[in-house]
Amino acid sequence: MTTALYRHALCRLHDAGPGHPENSGRLDAIDSQLTQDGLLTLLTPCEPAVASRDQLARIHDSDYIDRIFSASPASGLLHLDGDTAMNPHSLQSALLAAGAVIDATDKVLNADIDNAFCCVRPPGHHAEYARAMGFCLFGSISAGAAHALAHHGLDRVAILDFDVHHGNGTESIFRSDSRVLFCSSFQHPFYPYTKLDNPPAHIVHTPLDAGSDSTVFRKAIERDWLPAVARHQPQMIFVSAGFDAHRDDPLGGLMLEDEDFSWVTRQIRLMADDFCNGRIVSSLEGGYDYDALGRCVSVHLGALLEMDSE
Numbered sequence: 235m236t237t238a239l240y241r242h243a244l245c246r247l248h249d250a251g252p253g254h255p256e257n258s259g260r261l262d263a264i265d266s267q268l269t270q271d272g273l274l275t276l277l278t279p280c281e282p283a284v285a286s287r288d289q290l291a292r293i294h295d296s297d298y299i300d301r302i303f304s305a306s307p308a309s310g311l312l313h314l315d316g317d318t319a320m321n322p323h324s325l326q327s328a329l330l331a332a333g334a335v336i337d338a339t340d341k342v343l344n345a346d347i348d349n350a351f352c353c354v355r356p357p358g359h360h361a362e363y364a365r366a367m368g369f370c371l372f373g374s375i376s377a378g379a380a381h382a383l384a385h386h387g388l389d390r391v392a393i394l395d396f397d398v399h400h401g402n403g404t405e406s407i408f409r410s411d412s413r414v415l416f417c418s419s420f421q422h423p424f425y426p427y428t429k430l431d432n433p434p435a436h437i438v439h440t441p442l443d444a445g446s447d448s449t450v451f452r453k454a455i456e457r458d459w460l461p462a463v464a465r466h467q468p469q470m471i472f473v474s475a476g477f478d479a480h481r482d483d484p485l486g487g488l489m490l491e492d493e494d495f496s497w498v499t500r501q502i503r504l505m506a507d508d509f510c511n512g513r514i515v516s517s518l519e520g521g522y523d524y525d526a527l528g529r530c531v532s533v534h535l536g537a538l539l540e541m542d543s544e
C-alpha cells in the first residue's frame with residue numbers, strides 16, 4: 235500500500251492561547267511516536283498547498299469566509315467563541331489543513347497513492363456552514379468530500395467520524411446533500427449537544443453513553459455504519475479521525491483502547507476495499523492526551539498501511 239502522510243510546518247504555528255488543549259504539542263507527540271515505531275520511512279511524505287477560496291465556498295457561506303479572512307489578527311489572539319481563537323498563523327494553518335485533504339483527494343482519485351492521512355491542525359469537523367466553533371475554522375474533511383463531488387464528478391462519498399464529539403459542522407454542511415453519507419459516533423449527551431431528532435437517511439448518528447467501552451463501540455459501529463455504507467455504495471471514503479474517545483483523553487468520557495482505533499480503521503479499510511478500490515482520505519480531528527494520541531495515530535496509520543494483523 236502507498237499511504238501518504240500530509241504535514242506542514244506552519245500547522246504548528248496556530249495557537250489558541252496558553253493552556254489550550256489543541257496545541258502544537260499534539261503534532262510533536264505524533265511525530266515522535268511515528269519515528270519510534272519506524273513508520274515515517276514507510277509513508278509517502280506530502281506537503282499541502284492552501285485551499286482556495288472557491289474550494290472553501292463549496293462548503294461555507296461566502297460572508298463567513300470573508301469574516302474569517304478579515305478577522306485574522308496581525309498580532310495577539312482573536313477569540314471567535316469561548317474555545318476557538320485565531321493567532322496570526324491560524325488562517326494559514328486552517329487553509330493548509332483543508333488544502334491537505336483536497337490535495338490528498340486528488341492524489342487518491344488519480345491513483346498516485348492508495349490512501350492518505352492528513353496530520354494537520356486546527357481540526358475542522360465542528361466548523362459549520364457559517365460559524366467557527368469547537369477549535370475549528372474550516373471544515374477540512376468536508377472540503378475534500380466536496381472537491382471529490384464537484385471537481386472529480388463523483389456521485390456518492392461517505393464521511394466517517396469517530397471523534398468523541400459529534401461532527402456537527404460536517405452535518406450542517408451536508409444535511410441536505412444526500413450524495414454524502416455522514417456517519418458519526420460520539421459521546422451523548424456531550425459537546426456540541428447536537429439535536430438528534432429525525433435526521434435524513436444519509437445522516438447516521440451513533441450516540442454512546444459516557445463510559446462506553448470497546449465492546450459497546452464495536453457493536454454500535456457494526457450495527458450502524460457497516461449497513462449504511464453498504465447501502466450508500468460510496469466511491470470514496472473520508473475519515474474524521476479524532477482520537478479523543480480514548481480512555482486516557484482528558485476531554486472525552488469514553489473508554490476506548492488503542493486497539494479500537496486499529497479495529498475501526500480496519501473496518502473502514504475493508505469497506506473501502508469492497509466499495510471504492512480502497513480510496514480513503516483521513517484527517518486528524520481531536521485527541522488531547524499526547525501519549526494516547528501518538529499511539530492511536532500510529533495504529534491508525536498501521537491499519538491504513540495494512541500492517542495490522544487483527
Ligand SMILES: [Zn+2]
Nearest residue numbers: 397399478520
Ligand atoms: Zn473531539
